[in-house]
Amino acid sequence: MHHLIALNRFQLLNTAEVMLDKTWDYTNVLSPFYRLYYIEGGGGMVSFAGAELSLKPGHLYLIPDFQLSNYQCTHSCHQFYVHFEEQMEQGVSIKTIYNLQYEIEATDLDIALIKRLLLINPNSKLPFERPTSLSKVQLGPKEDYHMRVMETQGILFQLVSRFLSASLLSAAPANGNYFRISKTLQYIHAHLSEDLSVGPLASQANLNPDYFSRIFQELIGQRPISYVHQLRVQKAQYHLLFSDATQDEVADLVGFSNRPYFAKIFKRYTGKSVGQYRDQASQV
Structure with a gap:
């Protein structure tokens, strides 16, 4: 990989x-x-x-x-x-x-x-x-x-x-699953604001959802949705640091249409609320 x-x-x-x-x-x-x-x-x-x-x-x-x-x-x-x-x-x-x-x-x-x-x-x-x-x-x-x-x-x-x-960290197996998952990672990165639930991702990789989730975890070390959440929160942190976008706008930019869910996932990964994170980042 x-x-x-x-x-x-x-x-x-x-x-x-x-x-x-x-x-x-x-x-x-x-x-x-x-x-x-x-x-x-x-x-x-x-x-x-x-x-x-x-x-x-x-x-x-x-x-x-x-x-x-x-x-x-x-x-x-x-x-x-x-x-x-x-x-x-x-x-x-x-x-x-x-x-x-x-x-x-x-x-x-x-x-x-x-x-x-x-x-x-x-x-x-x-x-x-x-x-x-x-x-x-x-x-x-x-x-x-x-x-x-x-x-x-x-x-x-x-x-x-x-x-x-x-x-x-790990040696990726040389097989078709590895190729499919590598393509999926590229797809996730390019379509972060879109629907990235397991069903569409598995379809994009031409795999059964359960099998897709299993090999994704084997190769990446975490479930697909956890990976997507982590990446979305990281992108949200960039927007909070480098732009004047509102919290609602940041949620939309990184693919969270449900604001309370965005707040919950953001705090899970950062230990801070969205507002607390932005306040800390602006302490200059």
């Missing part, structure tokens, strides 16, 4: 060099984007999904998207941060395919790439150095826009590749 991530892209959101102090202390932060840190000096702590990372000088750290995370600096920390979004052309994340490492020792090339990323994206610093804040990167003058976009993409690919484990 690794071929499904071949067309994935990484969209830079923010990057900067900062000096943190003990005011960098946040709990239960849930963000729909990845964070990459290079620690130049000092230290701190980050914890998420059972992982507890002690931020050490000379190391790189990756915090995946949609992870309830805690951040703390007890004294000082000289940090380079990179925030980026994974854009999934085929609807499949690198997290679905690879075991991700969260901490690696930085090489000279890694450090040079991060500093180069800051140099070609000079207007992308956050207003405040806190995990709850976010802004869209400003790419500057138009004259070399496309060159910088391509170089930024290349740097992000190189940095992210450093965190991919050589082992895959």
Whole structure:
């Protein structure tokens, strides 16, 4: 299934060099984007999904998207941060395919790439150095826009590749079911606002609904409706962060026609109401 991530892209959101102090202390932060840190000096702590990372000088750290995370600096920390979004052309994340490492020792090339990323994206610093804040990167003058976009993409690919484990999460069987489910993932991603109940999805894959649900879970690790709910909530988080759409409009955009049901599913996956999530995201 690794071929499904071949067309994935990484969209830079923010990057900067900062000096943190003990005011960098946040709990239960849930963000729909990845964070990459290079620690130049000092230290701190980050914890998420059972992982507890002690931020050490000379190391790189990756915090995946949609992870309830805690951040703390007890004294000082000289940090380079990179925030980026994974854009999934085929609807499949690198997290679905690879075991991700969260901490690696930085090489000279890694450090040079991060500093180069800051140099070609000079207007992308956050207003405040806190995990709850976010802004869209400003790419500057138009004259070399496309060159910088391509170089930024290349740097992000190189940095992210450093965190991919050589082992895959699972080996997909080479059979017709695998092909059908991979097509279904693409279909879900492209038709998120439409009816994606098991019946239509099974028909799209030319399979019996019960059999479709069973092999979907075998290959993806969760039932089709759970996968759709998760993806819809993730898309809703993006809209809540990056647009002025109302809660009703966001529900429509991601395929929830029933507002109370949207609120229920959103809180199940994020631990927050839609309003609480948007309020947290706007704390800038």
